[in-house]
Amino acid sequence: MTLNYxxxxxxxxxxxxxxxxxxxxxLTAGEIAEHFNMTKPSISRHLNLLKQAELIWDERxxxxxxxxxNTTVFQDLMKWVLQFQNQGGTGNE
Amino acid sequence: MTLNYxxxxxxxxxxxxxxxxxxxxxLTAGEIAEHFNMTKPSISRHLNLLKQAELIWDERxxxxxxxxxNTTVFQDLMKWVLQFQNQGGTGNE
DNA sequence: TAGATATTTAGCTATTTAGCTAAATATATA
DNA sequence: TATATATTTAGCTAAATAGCTAAATATCTA
Numbered sequence: 434m435t436l437n438y439x440x441x442x443x444x445x446x447x448x449x450x451x452x453x454x455x456x457x458x459x460l461t462a463g464e465i466a467e468h469f470n471m472t473k474p475s476i477s478r479h480l481n482l483l484k485q486a487e488l489i490w491d492e493r494x495x496x497x498x499x500x501x502x503n504t505t506v507f508q509d510l511m512k513w514v515l516q517f518q519n520q521g522g523t524g525n526e
Numbered sequence: 527m528t529l530n531y532x533x534x535x536x537x538x539x540x541x542x543x544x545x546x547x548x549x550x551x552x553l554t555a556g557e558i559a560e561h562f563n564m565t566k567p568s569i570s571r572h573l574n575l576l577k578q579a580e581l582i583w584d585e586r587x588x589x590x591x592x593x594x595x596n597t598t599v600f601q602d603l604m605k606w607v608l609q610f611q612n613q614g615g616t617g618n619e
Numbered sequence: 620t621a622g623a624t625a626t627t628t629a630g631c632t633a634t635t636t637a638g639c640t641a642a643a644t645a646t647a648t649a
Numbered sequence: 650t651a652t653a654t655a656t657t658t659a660g661c662t663a664a665a666t667a668g669c670t671a672a673a674t675a676t677c678t679a
Binding site for chain 4: 461462463466473474477478480481493495496497498
């Protein structure tokens with residue numbers, strides 16, 4: 434179940450901040466790491482979790498790997514949240 | 527930051543299933559526990575985490591404690607998700 | 620008040636997670 | 650090819666999390 438990965442990925446504040454950064458512009462792994470008081474390997478692992486959840490994409494350009502948002506998963510997330518606004522119904526019909 | 531509690535609470539499949547159940551109707555702690563292959567104390571802890579995140583309310587009626595959805599937090603969650611649909615902007619303006 | 624039912628709290632253990640350092644991999648360039 | 654830069658992978662440790670059982674708390678009713 435892919436929504437499980439989505440929520441797991443979103444449960445960490447560092448990872449949500451990474452998404453906030455990528456909302457503005459695509460960034461390399463190094464540029465992302467600069468925004469945090471944390472080692473690059475730690476950020477790399479967070480990026481990997483976000484990638485597994487398909488919340489972000491990666492693309493290598495020479496020495497650099499650029500990360501960007503994947504907005505489609507947010508649409509699925511939106512559908513999930515909407516179920517709880519419209520009372521009644523299973524959300525699966 | 528309350529959104530942090532929200533996402534932590536939503537990161538567990540059991541807790542999301544509890545929300546699905548409460549979407550249909552208010553239920554007692556015992557009724558909720560019946561839907562899971564898990565002890566009542568374990569369910570009780572999950573309910574407590576959902577309550578801390580203000581995703582649900584509880585109300586005692588005699589021997590029973592009824593749980594119900596609090597839809598207002600889902601609205602905040604919705605705002606958060608929407609930021610990532612409309613590219614550009616910080617979402618804080 | 621005593622006993623039954625509903626639920627939570629306390630305390631324990633196994634698993635998962637997030638951080639670190641050191642080493643490995645990939646690319647660019649002299 | 651050798652060296653430098655960018656990033657990830659591997660392996661470790663401390664802290665957090667989810668499950669359990671046993672005990673405590675709250676309410677109802679005989």
